[in-house]
Amino acid sequence: MSEDFYRIRRLPPYVFAEVNAMKAAARARGEDIIDLGMGNPDGAPAPHVIEKLAEVARDPAAHGYSASKGIAGLRRAQAGYYQRRFGVDLDPDSEVVVTLGSKEGLANLAQAITAPGDVVLAPNPSYPIHTFGFIIAGAAIRSIPAAPGPDFFARLEHAIAYTVPKPSVLVIGYPSNPTAYVADLAFYEEVVAFARAHKLWVLSDLAYSEIYFGDTPTPSILQVPGAKEVAIEFTSMSKTYSMAGWRIGFAVGNRTLIAALTRVKSYLDYGAFTPIQAAAVAAINGPQDIVEHNRQLYKRRRDVLVESFGRAGWEVPPPAASMFAWAPIPPALRHLGALEFSKQLLSHAQVAVAPGVGFGEEGEGYVRIALVENEHRIRQAARNLKRYLQSMGVNAAAPGRRAG
Missing domain, CATH: 3.40.640.10 (Type I PLP-dependent aspartate aminotransferase-like (Major domain))
Structure with a gap:
């Protein structure tokens, strides 16, 4: 009986699996991981949507x-x-x-x-x-x-x-x-x-x-x-x-x-x-207030991320849309590659990001940062990041400098 399945053979090892396993292990040790890796929204739907769900669910x-x-x-x-x-x-x-x-x-x-x-x-x-x-x-x-x-x-x-x-x-x-x-x-x-x-x-x-x-x-x-x-x-x-x-x-x-x-x-x-x-x-x-709310929420988070990461020494181009920033690895650390850089951020800065190579070989040299944590947590990530970058010989930006 063959265990060499055709379609499974066509799938390479999941690049994100290593980072995900490290993230799970760190959390099991009680570490506070700031997860900017997965594009998982942290908000809830509008109240009238939840009410409609409950109303219809009561119907046998x-x-x-x-x-x-x-x-x-x-x-x-x-x-x-x-x-x-x-x-x-x-x-x-x-x-x-x-x-x-x-x-x-x-x-x-x-x-x-x-x-x-x-x-x-x-x-x-x-x-x-x-x-x-x-x-x-x-x-x-x-x-x-x-x-x-x-x-x-x-x-x-x-x-x-x-x-x-x-x-x-x-x-x-x-x-x-x-x-x-x-x-x-x-x-x-x-x-x-x-x-x-x-x-x-x-x-x-x-x-x-x-x-x-x-x-x-x-x-x-x-x-x-x-x-x-x-x-x-x-x-x-x-x-x-x-x-x-x-x-x-x-x-x-x-x-x-x-x-x-x-x-x-x-x-x-x-x-x-x-x-x-x-x-x-x-x-x-129904009312579309949540659509504009989410748009402004991600825009504020984007601006905080670009500013605070820039001050920490990592220039992140501000995205024009989506809930992600596509960030080139700092030049001094580009030799690490996207996967190793992501693993080091997790180990030394307690910040999880998605290695760009997981989205195709042309993503090498980049990481994807999801805007799924609040502004306070993004600034905390920047502080952690600054300590890591300084330990690697990457200097922070001068005060008042804006990234992007």
């Missing part, structure tokens, strides 16, 4: 199987959100499906549309499911730049010209995890034109659509005329509404891709618990 009829593609009211609510936010019309029956978070939706769509040997274009560095969802399904990955600049399209052209078989899927995600890169509508227009010309499906991950720090809201690829011919987009309620553990997300857009995802899901799950879906409707259709 609400505890049976739900609908795999999502209850009709939730699909209508998401279509309404796209109309209000982006001016995009969606048919709730054929162009919207509820997922168990955007991660599950991406993974199940990969299973639905991928054949062994297919080639998928995915950014590097990138959120792991963007690549490993397809690797598990049997595809080969060809890396493209994560930054939405001129080199992005040059590399796309090169991939189309020199890849056999021709790529069938292009994965993008802005604001991006881990890099916090953002894209404008002009970029999406080029992506749609390229995809239509080369018969590519486009999977857009828009999980951080509402966490932006400038005056211009982040766009959706579906705002581009003709985008629904080639594109599907994933969103999540995790960060926007502080509902990460509720596992509610959406896929919207191209009817063929939505139908494929819906069919695969029908074999795998019965949808989220109905009271959770009803509460999600209340979140989307």
Whole structure:
């Protein structure tokens, strides 16, 4: 009996596992670890959302199987959100499906549309499911730049010209995890034109659509005329509404891709618990104060992190969006590499971060810092960090200097 399973063979050792194991061991010893590693929101949903959950959960009829593609009211609510936010019309029956978070939706769509040997274009560095969802399904990955600049399209052209078989899927995600890169509508227009010309499906991950720090809201690829011919987009309620553990997300857009995802899901799950879906409707259709609250919360934390880490001697570029900072390792310590640097921060500064190499080889030399601790804890992390950096011969910034 073989224990050498095909899909498991295609998965490398989980890079974050070493840091996670060290973090667990340190906490078991009673150490106070400031965890900036995982993007796990520390807030709660709005009170009216929790009240709706409790109200529906009291109904004895609400505890049976739900609908795999999502209850009709939730699909209508998401279509309404796209109309209000982006001016995009969606048919709730054929162009919207509820997922168990955007991660599950991406993974199940990969299973639905991928054949062994297919080639998928995915950014590097990138959120792991963007690549490993397809690797598990049997595809080969060809890396493209994560930054939405001129080199992005040059590399796309090169991939189309020199890849056999021709790529069938292009994965993008802005604001991006881990890099916090953002894209404008002009970029999406080029992506749609390229995809239509080369018969590519486009999977857009828009999980951080509402966490932006400038005056211009982040766009959706579906705002581009003709985008629904080639594109599907994933969103999540995790960060926007502080509902990460509720596992509610959406896929919207191209009817063929939505139908494929819906069919695969029908074999795998019965949808989220109905009271959770009803509460999600209340979140989307009800008061939106929490959306602005969370946006300002992450912006304040970003500013405190950039300032305090800069004073400690670590220049962190301020992200324009998302709940992450993508930080180059201080030059004097770059020789350590991302994994060893992350382990030393944990051991000597009691600060946990995510090593950039865990998001792809192009992430080497960086770490991802999640804005999931309050401002006091971020400043405490900076003090710990300063002591560690000084012990390593890295001098702190002069007083009054602002990072970024």
